Amino acid sequence: MPNDRPIDARPPIAAHPPIGVFDSGVGGLTVLAALCARLPHEQFVYLGDTARLPYGIKSADTVVRYALQAADVLVRRGVKALVIACNTASAVALPALTERYGALPLMGVVEPGAAAAVAASRSGQIAVIGTEATVRGGAYQRAISRRQPHARIRAVACQLFVALAEEGWTEGPIARATAERYLSALVPRASAPAADAVAGFVADTLVLGCTHFPMLRGAIREVMGESVRLVDSAATTAEATQVLLQAQGLLRPASADSVAARSAACASDAARVRLLATDGAERFAAVGSRFLGRGIAPSEVELVDL
Amino acid sequence: MPNDRPIDARPPIAAHPPIGVFDSGVGGLTVLAALCARLPHEQFVYLGDTARLPYGIKSADTVVRYALQAADVLVRRGVKALVIACNTASAVALPALTERYGALPLMGVVEPGAAAAVAASRSGQIAVIGTEATVRGGAYQRAISRRQPHARIRAVACQLFVALAEEGWTEGPIARATAERYLSALVPRASAPAADAVAGFVADTLVLGCTHFPMLRGAIREVMGESVRLVDSAATTAEATQVLLQAQGLLRPASADSVAARSAACASDAARVRLLATDGAERFAAVGSRFLGRGIAPSEVELVDL
Numbered sequence: 001m002p003n004d005r006p007i008d009a010r011p012p013i014a015a016h017p018p019i020g021v022f023d024s025g026v027g028g029l030t031v032l033a034a035l036c037a038r039l040p041h042e043q044f045v046y047l048g049d050t051a052r053l054p055y056g057i058k059s060a061d062t063v064v065r066y067a068l069q070a071a072d073v074l075v076r077r078g079v080k081a082l083v084i085a086c087n088t089a090s091a092v093a094l095p096a097l098t099e100r101y102g103a104l105p106l107m108g109v110v111e112p113g114a115a116a117a118v119a120a121s122r123s124g125q126i127a128v129i130g131t132e133a134t135v136r137g138g139a140y141q142r143a144i145s146r147r148q149p150h151a152r153i154r155a156v157a158c159q160l161f162v163a164l165a166e167e168g169w170t171e172g173p174i175a176r177a178t179a180e181r182y183l184s185a186l187v188p189r190a191s192a193p194a195a196d197a198v199a200g201f202v203a204d205t206l207v208l209g210c211t212h213f214p215m216l217r218g219a220i221r222e223v224m225g226e227s228v229r230l231v232d233s234a235a236t237t238a239e240a241t242q243v244l245l246q247a248q249g250l251l252r253p254a255s256a257d258s259v260a261a262r263s264a265a266c267a268s269d270a271a272r273v274r275l276l277a278t279d280g281a282e283r284f285a286a287v288g289s290r291f292l293g294r295g296i297a298p299s300e301v302e303l304v305d306l
Numbered sequence: 307m308p309n310d311r312p313i314d315a316r317p318p319i320a321a322h323p324p325i326g327v328f329d330s331g332v333g334g335l336t337v338l339a340a341l342c343a344r345l346p347h348e349q350f351v352y353l354g355d356t357a358r359l360p361y362g363i364k365s366a367d368t369v370v371r372y373a374l375q376a377a378d379v380l381v382r383r384g385v386k387a388l389v390i391a392c393n394t395a396s397a398v399a400l401p402a403l404t405e406r407y408g409a410l411p412l413m414g415v416v417e418p419g420a421a422a423a424v425a426a427s428r429s430g431q432i433a434v435i436g437t438e439a440t441v442r443g444g445a446y447q448r449a450i451s452r453r454q455p456h457a458r459i460r461a462v463a464c465q466l467f468v469a470l471a472e473e474g475w476t477e478g479p480i481a482r483a484t485a486e487r488y489l490s491a492l493v494p495r496a497s498a499p500a501a502d503a504v505a506g507f508v509a510d511t512l513v514l515g516c517t518h519f520p521m522l523r524g525a526i527r528e529v530m531g532e533s534v535r536l537v538d539s540a541a542t543t544a545e546a547t548q549v550l551l552q553a554q555g556l557l558r559p560a561s562a563d564s565v566a567a568r569s570a571a572c573a574s575d576a577a578r579v580r581l582l583a584t585d586g587a588e589r590f591a592a593v594g595s596r597f598l599g600r601g602i603a604p605s606e607v608e609l610v611d612l
Contacts, residue, residue, distance in 0.1 A: 051368050052358050057472075059586045062357050132589075163469035166363070174483045181480065280365045283438075 016252045018043040018274070019241070020079030022070050025053035026284060027165070027211030028085025029291035031109065034238035035083065036272065039245075041252045044273045045077050048288070049306065051279035054162055055088040056131020056210065063133060067093035068100060069306040073276070080250055081105040083241055087113075087210045087233070088131050091139035105244050112240040113207050113233030114143030120229040121205040124148060127186045128155040129220075130209030131162065140209050154201055158182045158213070165212035166287055175219040183223045205229045215290065275301045322558045324349040324580070325547070326385030328376050331359035332590060333471070333517030334391030335597035337415065340544035341389065342578065345551075347558045350579045351383050354594070355612065357585035360468055361394040362437025362516065369439060373399035374406060375612040379582070386556050387411040389547055393419075393516045393539070394437050397445035411550050418546040419513050419539030420449035426535040427511040430454060433492045434461040435526075436515030437468065446515050460507055464488045464519070471518035472593055481525040489529045511535045521596065581607045 019039070021032050025048045032046050049055075049070050055063050067089040071082060082104055084090045084097065090108030097106055117126050128140040135157040144151050160178050169175055186203045206228055208214055214232045221230065245251045277284045281301035289296045325345070327338050331354045338352050355361075355376050361369050373395040377388060388410055390396045390403065396414030403412055423432050434446040441463040450457050466484050475481055492509045512534050514520055520538045527536065551557045583590045587607035595602045 051364060057586070057589065058357060059589075062585045160466075160469050160473050160475070163466050167466050169466070169487075174480060174487065177480045177483065181475075279368045280363075283363065283365075 016043070017078050017080035018045045019081050019083060019245075020044075020071075020074030020077065021046045021083045021085050022067070022074060022089070023048050023085040023211060024055040024066075024088065025050050026288035026291050027162075029288050030211050030214055030232075030234045031083065031085035031237055032273065033291075033293050034234040035241060036269075038235075038238040038242055039251070041254050042272070043252075045074055045079060045276065046273060047074055047276040047304070048278070048284060050277045050284055051306070054131065055086060056133050056159065056162060058088075058133060060092045060133070060137060063088055064093045064096045066306075068096060071097055071101065073304055073306065075101060075104065079104075081107065081241070081245060083237065084108045085211060085237070088133045088137075091130070091134045091137045091209075094139075105248055105250065107237060107241045107244055109211070109233040109237045110139045110143055110209075112236040113209060113231060114140055114147060115240075116231045116233065116236040117144055117205050117207045118147040118151070120231055121148075121151070123202070123204040124151045125201055125203050126151055126153050126205045126207065127183075127203035128153065128207040128209050129158045129161075129182070129213060130155065130207075132157045132159055134209055140207060152201060154186060154203065155209075156182055156186065158210075161216050162210065162212045165215040165290075168287075168290060170215045171218055175216055176222060179216065179219040179223045183220065187224055187228070203228060205231060207231045208233070211291075270297075270300055276304045277301050278304060278306055322349070323384050323386035324351045325387050325389060325551075326350075326377075326380030326383065327352045327389045327391050328373070328380060328395070329354050329391040329517060330361040330372075330394065331356050331472075332594035332597050333468075335594050336517050336520055336538075336540045337389065337391035337543055338579065339597075339599050340540040341547060342575075344541075344544040344548055345557070347560050348578070349558075351380060351385060351582065352579060353380055353582040353610070354584070354590060356583045356590055357612070360437070361392060362439050362465065362468060364394075364439060366398045366439070366443060369394055370399045370402045372612075374402060376584075377403055377407065379610055379612065381407060381410065385410075387413065387547070387551060389543065390414045391517060391543070394439045394443075397436070397440045397443045397515075400445075411554055411556065413543060413547045413550055415517075415539040415543045416445045416449050416515075418542040419515060419537060420446055420453060421546075422537045422539065422542040423450055423511050423513045424453045424457070426537055427454075427457070429508070429510040430457045431507055431509050432457055432459050432511045432513065433489075433509035434459060434513040434515050435464045435467075435488070435519060436461065436513075438463045438465055440515055446513060458507060460492060460509065461515075462488055462492065464516075467522050468516065468518045471521040471596075474593075474596060476521045477524055481522055482528060485522065485525040485529045489526065493530055493534070509534060511537060513537045514539070517597070576603075576606055582610045583607050584610060584612055 047070055087109050090110045094108045135155045141153050188202050281298040284301045285296040285298040325348055353376055393415050396416045400414045441461045447459050494508050587604040590607045591602040591604040
């Protein structure tokens with residue numbers, strides 16, 4: 001039983017095991033924030049592999065190897081479940097993670113994102129944007145097709161969105177022009193040359209298949225138009241995680257301890273969340289604050305070696 | 307003596323030891339191209355640490371650790387000299403590399419770049435652009451000040467240039483707007499708000515302190531104006547490497563072997579260059595071709611593990 005695993009004793013985060021959340025960097029903090037909001041009585045250990053980010057331009061073999069090493073760290077901390085907040089790792093490394101940690105509840109972001117996209121789309125024309133590795137691996141495309149075999153799917157790698165989100169340039173003309181360049185082929189536009197458009201494809205749903213991309217929601221929305229549904233897997237992943245833990249009787253009771261009760265109202269309180277990174281506590285704090293939606297002090301970030 | 311070291315025997319690149327060139331990824335291929343052009347009788351082993359790039363957003367400790375591991379690979383291949391083509395690694399890891407490989411001729415890109423900037427500047431107002439880690443570490447600033455104590459120096463981190471160069475978006479409105487946003491404070495502009503400008507600072511020389519940045523030369527030139535001197539450390543590093551090897555009697559004689567003689571005219575012939583990477587031969591070949599200035603076949607790229 002996963003929750004029979006001993007918790008790393010120095011210093012313990014709680015009497016009840018925390019949920020492990022893993023990402024290549026700070027992008028997954030959007031998923032952590034959604035988890036905190038939906039599961040107010042849970043505690044979390046978040047690991048960002050900042051020494052080796054980004055995963056999105058790396059080969060599948062390397063992403064799998066890095067993801068297993070990162071998951072090992074969280075499992076050694078006694079987590080009762082593992083959420084893979086990184087789209088690239090979810091898309092590429094979930095089979096290997098399942099194989100190694102069969103007994104531990106595992107949740108990626110791809111399946112919840114695909115389910116939400118299928119539920120949101122009326123026309124069955126769904127676009128997916130992600131990193132190079134996510135798009136190349138095809139996991140979103142397969143997960144959507146499995147649920148809706150007649151869906152028409154277009155996937156576009158939007159690598160520069162990652163750098164824009166990290167730099168904090170999420171609004172303004174550069175973000176807008178970048179979104180236009182990546183996405184214009186997905187929407188019908190009078191101005192677009194015919195060669196740019198994909199014959200007859202008009203997305204009614206767009207999956208934001210990278211944790212960085214919700215930061216650029218405004219620019220993406222401007223290009224895609226108001227009628228397109230934007231699917232952000234953070235909220236749907238939090239919901240799916242709740243369902244999974246509930247089904248296995250692993251949710252923490254509301255009265256479990258006073259820390260959780262006190263901080264339940266605060267979505268990502270430092271008392272409920274332990275932050276680990278493989279490099280650069282200061283950069284993690286500075287950039288991560290934008291993703292988590294609250295200030296992070298560098299002293300909150302514990303450096304670990306993989 | 308460095309050239310007494312045995313060459314890794316399987317398969318040998320040449321009877322005479324090659325020069326090792328190291329970068330975090332493909333950007334250093336611009337330095338390799340300059341080295342190939344200036345040293346037509348030499349052979350080279352280039353290592354790009356593509357599994358862990360980019361170095362430019364990582365902490366000094368991590369960059370030092372990665373650089374030492376990468377250098378170890380090249381030294382085990384019996385190189386007679388080591389060129390650190392990565393600005394971030396040159397700026398941060400050169401002391402540690404010198405300590406470990408004292409006997410081996412070592413060349414970074416920062417000192418040659420600083421020397422070229424001081425030689426080029428008439429006003430002594432020099433701007434440096436680089437990655438976050440290069441700018442934060444201050445190596446260029448120190449190297450320039452040492453040569454010209456009264457120089458006024460402004461350094462700006464231009465992290466997004468890296469992503470633009472990797473994506474191949476080196477021209478057009480997005481590259482131009484990004485250059486404008488990063489660089490406008492370095493040049494006097496009627497349109498710029500006073501708060502943006504650095505009081506009285508007008509750069510007459512700009513150091514392109516990242517191997518990716520020469521790819522954006524056009525956009526940078528547009529913003530900085532025609533009169534500003536752009537210093538690209540690739541050519542100056544190749545020149546400094548030649549001087550260093552000449553002084554130590556390590557240059558390969560022109561008649562050393564027929565392979566070199568045959569390919570001397572071809573700046574970066576596959577017969578003279580062995581390419582190593584830590585991840586993704588296909589991406590290395592695709593993106594690297596732009597930096598090397600000739601096509602690279604994925605089969606040319608040997609994957610190594612650090």
